[in-house]
Amino acid sequence: MALYEHVFLARQDLAQAQVDALAESATKIVADHGGTVVKTETWGLRSLAYRIAKNRKAHYVMLEIDAPGDTVAELERQTSINEDVIRYMTVRVDGHEAGPSVMMRKQERDRERRADRGERGGDRGERPRRDREEENA
Numbered sequence: 001m002a003l004y005e006h007v008f009l010a011r012q013d014l015a016q017a018q019v020d021a022l023a024e025s026a027t028k029i030v031a032d033h034g035g036t037v038v039k040t041e042t043w044g045l046r047s048l049a050y051r052i053a054k055n056r057k058a059h060y061v062m063l064e065i066d067a068p069g070d071t072v073a074e075l076e077r078q079t080s081i082n083e084d085v086i087r088y089m090t091v092r093v094d095g096h097e098a099g100p101s102v103m104m105r106k107q108e109r110d111r112e113r114r115a116d117r118g119e120r121g122g123d124r125g126e127r128p129r130r131d132r133e134e135e136n137a
Contacts, residue, residue, distance in 0.1 A: 006075060007063075009060055023061050041104055044107070
């Protein structure tokens with residue numbers, strides 16, 4: 001069986017539970033046709049580079065699949081019928097990544113940077129600068 005990565009974008013007005021249900025239905029389609037979903041990653045609600053069908057944001061979901069080609073064809077057919085999915089793409093890969101994908105590592109790195117900024121303090125929530133200068137004089 002071949003290895004695939006299937007990424008789909010769901011409409012922005014869906015709740016996270018509905019997005020998870022879409023991922024589960026894709027997993028069920030793959031399982032019913034003799035394949036397996038190795039990993040499912042939800043990348044969250046992200047901004048789009050350009051508007052797609054009046055949407056500026058979308059929920060991103062990636063599935064790593066080990067399945068024959070006809071299973072992927074059926075998955076793409078079902079995905080194209082679904083009105084909640086605004087875009088999808090399936091790519092055949094030589095091997096799946098071990099651990100989290102690049103997008104998940106990027107999100108973790110961004111969270112760490114935000115946490116570091118919070119520790120420095122900055123001028124948010126502090127007294128105005130002139131009050132601190134008067135104390136030092």
